Amino acid sequence: MSFGQSIKTCFGKYIDWNGRASRSEFWYFQLFLFILYFIAGQIDSFVLGTELGQIGTTYIIVILGTMLPALCAQIRRLHDVNRSGWWCLISLTCIGIIPLLIWEASPGASGSNQYGDDPLDKSTTVE
Template sequence: MHWYVDVLKKYAVFSGRARRKEYWMFVLFNVIVSIVLSIIDNVAGTSPVISSIYSIAVLLPALGVTIRRLHDTDRSGWWVLIALIPLVGSIILLVFLASEGKPGVNAHGPNPKQPAAAY
């Protein structure tokens, strides 16, 4: 759960790097919360009001962690726009997000896997 909260604490931080674990744990928790809220919406008969509010609330943190994840693979955050290409773009972005980060320091900061004392 702390992976999710850590991303929310960095609400609109688009600089730095994010580990794969940080990104995918955020995605997992986000999907679980979205499903639960959709079920609550259906049971309450409120259309997708609650789940829509949640989706809007986590839009910036999700974008921030995605850009930081791309930075970890030594790519610009602008690569997130490749998802706008139907089908192929989403697959390419998924591969980028699932690939291992570059070891050591890159243009976007130190490796988040290594302890800070190693620098």
């Protein structure tokens, strides 16, 4: 999946946590969010004059607008490695981020699993 397809897919599945997300879909979307958050921070800092260390209005609007698609993409990514979406709650602890990152970087389960078809299997993917 390309960078653009990833963004389109993740926003197209805005509140859809069913199914699975490939590594490329998830990580390209995370890269997009990082760039978007950086730009929002720069707008707040340079255009609106927000002080360093303060959270500006633009940044808050961007965070609120991308929170659900980011969470749903993370849940679908966990589904791809055969984990329940509830595992994303371990990120609320500092140490919980480590296994979460390992799972998100791991290859997905081959073939279908209880969460859906393999997103990399072209024979089951509907375009």
